[in-house]
Amino acid sequence: MNPYGKARLRELLPHPSEGANKYTRGKLVLMAGSAAYPGAACLSALASQRMGAGYTEVITDKRAVETVRSVGPSLVVASDEAWFDRPPAVATEKHPCAVAVGSGFDSGEGRTARLLFCALEDADAPVLVDGGALGALASDEGRALCKRRFVEGRPTVATPHGGEAARLAKPFDLPCDDPSRLARSLSLAYGMVVVLKGPDTWISDGDDAFCMDEGTAALSKAGTGDVLAGMIGSLLAQGLDPLDACMLGSTLHARAGKMAADELTDICVSAEDVVRFLPHAIRSLSSEGGR
Numbered sequence: 288m289n290p291y292g293k294a295r296l297r298e299l300l301p302h303p304s305e306g307a308n309k310y311t312r313g314k315l316v317l318m319a320g321s322a323a324y325p326g327a328a329c330l331s332a333l334a335s336q337r338m339g340a341g342y343t344e345v346i347t348d349k350r351a352v353e354t355v356r357s358v359g360p361s362l363v364v365a366s367d368e369a370w371f372d373r374p375p376a377v378a379t380e381k382h383p384c385a386v387a388v389g390s391g392f393d394s395g396e397g398r399t400a401r402l403l404f405c406a407l408e409d410a411d412a413p414v415l416v417d418g419g420a421l422g423a424l425a426s427d428e429g430r431a432l433c434k435r436r437f438v439e440g441r442p443t444v445a446t447p448h449g450g451e452a453a454r455l456a457k458p459f460d461l462p463c464d465d466p467s468r469l470a471r472s473l474s475l476a477y478g479m480v481v482v483l484k485g486p487d488t489w490i491s492d493g494d495d496a497f498c499m500d501e502g503t504a505a506l507s508k509a510g511t512g513d514v515l516a517g518m519i520g521s522l523l524a525q526g527l528d529p530l531d532a533c534m535l536g537s538t539l540h541a542r543a544g545k546m547a548a549d550e551l552t553d554i555c556v557s558a559e560d561v562v563r564f565l566p567h568a569i570r571s572l573s574s575e576g577g578r
């Protein structure tokens with residue numbers, strides 16, 4: 288039975304406590320964007336802020352810095368050149384944090400694997416892997432680092448679409464015809480929580496596989512996956528358990544897409560609209576009755 292009914296999801300909403308400050312609410316270090324795809328970093332960062340993280344710091348290619356800065360003055364933005372000299376992200380009970388890496392990365396660039404491996408190796412905090420970094424996760428070194436994080440109890444989450452999931456499945460020769468089975472087998476093979484995106488989204492921690500089927504084809508537009516990565520990263524940064532963060536983030540993303548389509552038509556919805564309608568999705572979940 289799926290325990291993620293309305294009541295459970297409502298309980299997971301990360302309302303700030305009375306005495307909260309931006310650090311106690313959680314910091315997402317978002318390693319995203321490239322010269323080719325600066326927009327993905329913008330979408331993920333705006334989604335992270337809307338989803339409640341107290342502090343969203345974007346680490347991006349130096350050629351994308353100004354673009355990302357221009358979408359939101361409250362974003363803290365830095366070039367990835369200084370990344371390797373920084374102290375690693377460490378999550379504590381007082382100051383939760385998470386790292387999201389890969390949305391808008393260019394899989395053809397050498398920096399992609401370097402940044403991913405550095406995040407997987409150093410971060411003593413949940414790490415979400417998305418987009419252009421998923422190919423490097425499937426490499427020998429990526430798989431070994433992921434397994435090590437699992438053994439050490441450091442959570443990793445991956446958010447592949449069907450094409451990216453097939454790349455992750457290849458080194459293990461996993462069959463890709465059944466999404467529920469694929470989400471579960473990828474989770475077990477890598478030691479991570481998997482969000483396998485598609486018309487239905489399958490979420491697995493290796494033990495269970497849950498279907499999130501509240502989406503709409505209006506979401507099938509470039510950038511909506513970058514928004515989802517920012518939302519789930521933000522929830523991880525606020526200290527939610529990885530499976531809870533994936534279920535709540537995916538459901539709110541689907542509902543925001545539906546509410547946007549109700550107002551704008553299923554033709555017109557863009558990734559930016561999903562971010563814009565997120566508050567409506569949160570308000571509707573907060574006020575809904577029922578289990």
Ligand SMILES: NC(=O)C1=CN([C@@H]2O[C@H](COP(=O)(O)OP(=O)(O)OC[C@H]3O[C@@H](n4cnc5c(N)ncnc54)[C@H](OP(=O)(O)O)[C@@H]3O)[C@@H](O)[C@H]2O)[C@@H](O)CC1
Pocket residue numbers: 323324325326327328389390391392393417418419420448449450451484485509510511512513
């Ligand atoms: N505004 C921006 O900056 C944006 C930046 N973005 C960034 O771009 C980077 C590259 O990401 P990407 O998804 O565009 O390309 P890639 O990883 O090569 O996969 C595409 C190939 O996989 C296959 N495929 C199979 N199933 C599939 C499915 N369900 N959904 C989609 N594809 C599926 C399909 O092949 P087919 O099966 O059709 O032969 C297809 O040819 C990444 O970092 C991302 O974050 C984007 O988010 C857009 C907005």
Ligand SMILES: Nc1ncnc2c1ncn2[C@@H]1O[C@H](COP(=O)(O)OP(=O)(O)O)[C@@H](O)[C@H]1O
Pocket residue numbers: 447448484485486487488502503504505506507508509510511512513514515540
């Ligand atoms: N037909 C569909 N019905 C419901 N949701 C969909 C559909 N097509 C795509 N989506 C959702 O839209 C998002 C697309 O993510 P992704 O493929 O990574 O796009 P991008 O890389 O362009 O950001 C996912 O959350 C996916 O579940």
